[in-house]
Amino acid sequence: MASALKPHALRLGRSTLLTPTARTGLLSLRTTKPPLTTPATPSTRRHKSGPYGYTQAKTLVFSSFGEPADVLHLHTSSISPQLRDGAALLRALAAPVNPADVNTIQGTYGSRPAFSSLLGTAEPAAVPGNEGCFEVVAVGGGVTGLGRGDWVIPAVGGFGTFRTHVVVEEAERVLFRVGGERGVEGLTAKQVATVSVNPCSGYRMLKDYVDLVDLSVKSFARGEGATGGAWFLQNGANSGVGRSVIQLGKLWGLRSINVVRERATPEETEALKSELKELGATVVVTESEFLDRSFTARLKEEWTRGDKEPLMLGLNCVGGKSASAMVKALSPKGCMVTYGGMSRQSFPFPTGPQIFKRLRFEGFWLSEWAKENPAEKRNTVNEILDLMRDGKFKEAPFKEVEWNWDTEEKVLKDAIQGTLEGFRGGKGLFVFGET
Numbered sequence: 001m002a003s004a005l006k007p008h009a010l011r012l013g014r015s016t017l018l019t020p021t022a023r024t025g026l027l028s029l030r031t032t033k034p035p036l037t038t039p040a041t042p043s044t045r046r047h048k049s050g051p052y053g054y055t056q057a058k059t060l061v062f063s064s065f066g067e068p069a070d071v072l073h074l075h076t077s078s079i080s081p082q083l084r085d086g087a088a089l090l091r092a093l094a095a096p097v098n099p100a101d102v103n104t105i106q107g108t109y110g111s112r113p114a115f116s117s118l119l120g121t122a123e124p125a126a127v128p129g130n131e132g133c134f135e136v137v138a139v140g141g142g143v144t145g146l147g148r149g150d151w152v153i154p155a156v157g158g159f160g161t162f163r164t165h166v167v168v169e170e171a172e173r174v175l176f177r178v179g180g181e182r183g184v185e186g187l188t189a190k191q192v193a194t195v196s197v198n199p200c201s202g203y204r205m206l207k208d209y210v211d212l213v214d215l216s217v218k219s220f221a222r223g224e225g226a227t228g229g230a231w232f233l234q235n236g237a238n239s240g241v242g243r244s245v246i247q248l249g250k251l252w253g254l255r256s257i258n259v260v261r262e263r264a265t266p267e268e269t270e271a272l273k274s275e276l277k278e279l280g281a282t283v284v285v286t287e288s289e290f291l292d293r294s295f296t297a298r299l300k301e302e303w304t305r306g307d308k309e310p311l312m313l314g315l316n317c318v319g320g321k322s323a324s325a326m327v328k329a330l331s332p333k334g335c336m337v338t339y340g341g342m343s344r345q346s347f348p349f350p351t352g353p354q355i356f357k358r359l360r361f362e363g364f365w366l367s368e369w370a371k372e373n374p375a376e377k378r379n380t381v382n383e384i385l386d387l388m389r390d391g392k393f394k395e396a397p398f399k400e401v402e403w404n405w406d407t408e409e410k411v412l413k414d415a416i417q418g419t420l421e422g423f424r425g426g427k428g429l430f431v432f433g434e435t
């Protein structure tokens, strides 16, 4: 049973209690009348501890698909300290806002959340956010693999991380305790909160489609005069995924050609190129350079020794002209993996290159991959966390948004709404403070 829950509040008016949902293992909130014995407390006043151990939670919810600014609402509820067997009460520490979160709210993502009337909202609602780091506040009976103070991340999709607190049923199945035997020493909540989507996606795409490390080894073994590891190409290279790919590529001895969009001034473009090179990028070109007719000649002359060092993997999160240029740049039998469409433009699957270059086109979706490979997902997360701990992997730049008890709904909604805008200084990240 949960005791001395922190932070904690009592309030007047309608409150919500928790009931389980079978699908996600998360407990949903049910609107109910407050206990009769609740002392009269001004609704604006907040107590960190109280006689009943109720935790007051704030949750971003949406009841219809649309723009985040239009459809999101901040919902307040009370969580009972009575935890069912197998459940855990969590407090959020940090949660990033990924493009997929916005697409989910818009209703354009590959999977749609179910709106539940159990959330205690006026209309059936869903909770956005797929990734985050939580601290275990209390566990119910029978939970042996998790304890108070542990840091956890969701092990299932559609968790709903944009909330200050949550009760999770079947906690040991639904949550992944961070750090294994090494615990969380040397890690920050921001690193943990952002490890499971972008870095994992980058890791899997770089490893699972073309064995570039093997290609490098064989190329050296054949004594072909290779001047470095195997090449790969990516657009959207300054994205969270792109930065992960750059770093992992460097760590694995590979060489990368990275495409970014021009910034407002040449100086800013150069600064971005330098930043990515410092991360481990071999070559950084602007989208104009990439789309220019001269690019294929440059590829041959400047980097691949006249195609002697083939370009076998392209990672595409942009689509449109950038994707078409990638098709042109790839070497025969190369593989193009599409995992995003930030330009919102499709691209043709050109017949010629498919036949005569025998190119392979693949799509990557982390959620499905993780469902099919749960153990491998954990291993990937652990491996990247170890790299972070050892200072070998840097998280992407963030635009932190502090989420405290009194943070206004608009501040939270604005942080989400801007996510799909281009040329951003960093990915939105909720950092939970005094909640």
Ligand SMILES: NC(=O)c1ccc[n+]([C@@H]2O[C@H](COP(=O)([O-])OP(=O)(O)OC[C@H]3O[C@@H](n4cnc5c(N)ncnc54)[C@H](OP(=O)(O)O)[C@@H]3O)[C@@H](O)[C@H]2O)c1
Residues within 6 Å of the ligand: 098, 099, 100, 197, 198, 201, 236, 237, 238, 239, 240, 241, 242, 260, 261, 317, 318, 338, 339, 340, 341, 342, 343, 344, 364, 365, 366, 367, 396, 419, 420, 421, 422, 423, 424, 427
């Ligand atoms: N399939 C999967 O499993 C999976 C997993 C993770 C991520 N993703 C996808 O990967 C992509 C990147 O995600 P992220 O979280 O790494 O992104 P992020 O860190 O938020 O960065 C967004 C990236 O998109 C670029 N961008 C924005 N608008 C653009 C436009 N109109 N044209 C071209 N580029 C544009 C940005 O470039 P500027 O700085 O130049 O604006 C930046 O590089 C998204 O499409 C996301 O949905 C897919």
